[in-house]
Amino acid sequence: MGKLSSGKYLVILCLLCLVVPTPSRAAPFAMFPKAGRLASPDGRFEVRDVEQSAATGEFVGTFRALWVTEMVTGRSRKLCDYLGLAAVGWSNNDSILITQYVGKKASRALLFLEAGNGEAVMLDSGTLIQLLALERRPSLRENDHLFVEAVRLEGESFQFRVWGYGKHDPNGFRWNCEYWLSDGRVACEAGTKTNGN
Secondary structure, eight states: OOOOOHHHHHHHHHHHHHHSOOGGGSOOEEEETTSOEEEOTTSSEEEEEEEEOOOTTSOOSOEEEEEEEETTTOOEEEEEEEEEEEEEEEETTTEEEEEEEETTTEEEEEEEEETTEEEEEEEOHHHHHHHSOGGGHHHHHSOSEEEEEEEEEETTEEEEEEEEESSSOTTOEEEEEEEETTTOOEEEEEOOOOSOO
């Protein structure tokens, strides 16, 4: 086997950079409940997982909640309840991105702009049906697997992806979307088709 010249190494490296996806543009997400805790980049806040027990006669299963705690004061605030899995990531030092996986067929994306205050922006199929153009609505209404996943926050743009499959899109569909915080506008463009993620 012959030796590769440094020029060939450079070409191979460049090709790998084009082919291998890099997650550096998206927020790093931790999967809960396994992660248990996730600190903000500056260490001021921490998202924590808390198991909740249901009262007798209520739904059987493990309900969990995500709480954010301000580390200096110890002040905590409940972000949301979830059942199953939640992907949690930080965007800057005080905005929290969450994808709640609701069973095996759906998810929704949440954005908390201020870790310790305010309400969440929540995007799910019902919300998107109201916000998106008419031609996109059948994919949201007629597929039985529909996932809305948080990706990142860039300035006033909450970026998320929508993908799914079912009766309307048996081979799957994938959209890359943006929600503008300033006016609640949503725009999506088609991504690579998928049957699963």
